[in-house]
Amino acid sequence: MSPERFARINEMLDNRQPDLTVLLDQVHKTNNIAAVLRSADAVGVHQLHAVWPESAMRVSGNTASGSQQWVKTLRHQTVTDAITALKADGMQVVVTNFSPNAKDFREIDYTKPTAIVLGHEKNGVSDEAVRLADAEVIIPMVGMVQSLNVSVAGALVLFEAERQRRATGMYGNRKLPEDYCQKLLFEQGHPIYAKACRRKGLVYPAIDETGQIIAPPDWWQKMREADPDSPRPERGRQRRM
Numbered sequence: 677m678s679p680e681r682f683a684r685i686n687e688m689l690d691n692r693q694p695d696l697t698v699l700l701d702q703v704h705k706t707n708n709i710a711a712v713l714r715s716a717d718a719v720g721v722h723q724l725h726a727v728w729p730e731s732a733m734r735v736s737g738n739t740a741s742g743s744q745q746w747v748k749t750l751r752h753q754t755v756t757d758a759i760t761a762l763k764a765d766g767m768q769v770v771v772t773n774f775s776p777n778a779k780d781f782r783e784i785d786y787t788k789p790t791a792i793v794l795g796h797e798k799n800g801v802s803d804e805a806v807r808l809a810d811a812e813v814i815i816p817m818v819g820m821v822q823s824l825n826v827s828v829a830g831a832l833v834l835f836e837a838e839r840q841r842r843a844t845g846m847y848g849n850r851k852l853p854e855d856y857c858q859k860l861l862f863e864q865g866h867p868i869y870a871k872a873c874r875r876k877g878l879v880y881p882a883i884d885e886t887g888q889i890i891a892p893p894d895w896w897q898k899m900r901e902a903d904p905d906s907p908r909p910e911r912g913r914q915r916r917m
């Protein structure tokens with residue numbers, strides 16, 4: 677991996693907001709799911725949630741433009757399961773909904789741990805989601821059409837959250853666990869070694885701030901035993917401890 681790409685992934689990790697997420701409440705069109713994923717990645721959402729009772733959830737690769745690699749989706753069988761789990765993580769649950777009880781979406785404090793719920797393309801959010809939510813919000817509209825596309829609605833709320841969080845300095849300081857970040861950086865920077873480690877049950881070595889492996893000699897030895905074809909340390913690039 678080039679030093680530039682390594683730096684870019686590090687910067688992405690520094691900006692991830694593990695306490696901001698989206699719950700897709702039966703959103704089912706693959707293009708819409710992909711577009712929400714892409715906006716979620718853009719504002720630093722680390723993990724998305726989806727109520728998806730069917731077997732496989734599909735994402736349109738073109739629309740997602742690779743964001744599905746960086747924002748993982750956790751699937752829940754029911755909206756009750758999903759919201760219970762989000763609340764157990766200390767999230768306020770904000771449902772986007774056309775309702776007389778809904779506030780303007782800009783009135784919510786998104787600097788709090790927040791899950792934004794988006795509803796089905798035709799039926800909107802489920803009654804159960806509304807019942808369990810802490811707040812209902814609406815994006816005011818003055819045109820002739822009654823609603824926005826769900827991914828557009830999601831992007832507007834997410835970027836309002838981004839605006840508020842940036843204003844209070846919530847970007848640029850790493851909140852994800854360091855061991856998770858190290859694991860991801862190793863897998864991205866050294867995919868062949870990572871694969872060999874997984875295959876043979878070897879622990880991942882540490883890497884330094886430039887992405888070079890910092891491993892004791894016995895790690896290199898075990899790697900060679902595990903996989904005689906594994907690449908040798910590049911002279912001057914792979915640092916030993």
Ligand SMILES: C[S@@+](CC[C@H](N)C(=O)[O-])C[C@H]1O[C@@H](n2cnc3c(N)ncnc32)[C@H](O)[C@@H]1O
Pocket residue numbers: 772773774793794795796797798799800801813814815816817823824825826827829830
């Ligand atoms: C196409 S809309 C669904 C319309 C549906 N007939 C209804 O009454 O909810 C799909 C989803 O987009 C979001 N959405 C679209 N426009 C919105 C708006 N103006 N305010 C809040 N949410 C909106 C909501 O999550 C909604 O469930």
